[in-house]
Each structure stands twice: as structure tokens, then as C-alpha cells.
Amino acid sequence: RKEVEQDPGPFNVPEGATVAFNCTYSNSASQSFFWYRQDCRKEPKLLMSVYSSGNEDGRFTAQLNRASQYISLLIRDSKLSDSATYLCVVNNDMRFGAGTRLTVKP
């Protein structure tokens, strides 16, 4: 079983839509969780950390479900510029999810 698993998508959504991605992890000892964004042919960049109580950053909301061992990322009011691949990673692992590809269309 992979340590971190994501739905690869692709997710194709219209502008303004709300879209959510999940990421499951296997290491119950993981303490910190992150979502990264990777644009085509670029390096991954930290989008947001995921806190136990959930957290928001503008149109982005991250949630943690320890009981079911998954994290989620919700994007509201999608913009064309949100088109990218979204990767999750947990600490103590060094391994990233394969990424979920999002395309936002006009």
C-alpha cells in the first residue's frame, strides 16, 4: 500500500465551480500535513499546511480527518489560474502523493 494516495483526476471544472480533493495516508503517527501546488514543468510550491482544526486561506480550505486518515482541499469559486496539479504530503514520510490534476475552463 502506498503511504499517500490521491485521486489522479483529471478534474475538469468550469470557472466559479467548487472542487474538492482528498488524500489518504497510511502512517497514523503523521503529525503535519501539507498541500502543494505544481504548475506544468515547474517545482512544487507549498500551498497550505493542514491544521487539526481545519484552516482557510481565501478560497482554499484544508481539512484533516485523523480517524479516517485523510486530508482534503476545497477550492471555491475556481479561477482559470487554479489549473495545476495538487500534491499532498505528510511528515515522517518524504513521499508525495501522485497529484490530482485540475483544469478550470472558461
Add this chain to the structure above:
Amino acid sequence: DGGITQSPKYLFRKEGQNVTLSCEQNLNHDAMYWYRQDPGQGLRLIYYSQIVNDFQKGDIAEGYSVSREKKESFPLTVTSAQKNPTAFYLCASSTNLDGYYGYTFGSGTRLTVV
């Protein structure tokens, strides 16, 4: 500003040659990592290092070698034993191997075998 610098950005290698990819960080991070990414695929861990003069194999270490002689530097050598080296190579670092505060990436080296 602190960060990770990878060089070169693009590298072309002839079959049978060894090439070395540079990775330097000035973040004072203890842990450093090398990942390989193929088109449309996720990141695969090649090697990682927790401290100077110590490094461990990741999931796809065959055909690669590394060194960690300085805290700031973690070069990756792609040897002729790596049969399919064309890929995007990413170096990353974190405060320590725990990765509690996340990972910072360099801008990558795109290697092509010609």
C-alpha cells in the same frame, strides 16, 4: 533570500556518460532530498540525507549516487548504469528528516539523454 538552487536548469547527456546535478541550500536545513519526476507522473524519491556524511537510498536509487560533504550541498550523480535517465530532477530540503515544517524545492534540472 534563503532558498535552494539547482543547476543547471537543462542538461543534455550522451549515452554512457555520468553527469552531476548540483543542489545548494542556504536555509540551514539538515535534511535534503532528491526526487525524479517523469512526464505526467508523481515524484519518486531517489536519495535522502539527514546530516552531513550520511545518506540513505530512496525508492529508486539504482543508477544514482550522492554525497553530502557539506550541510549546504547535496549533489546527485546520474551514472551510466541508469538506463532511462531522461526526467525532471527536483532537490528539496526540510528542517530535519521529520519534515514537520514541510519541504522546500529547488526549481529543478531537466535532464535529457541524446
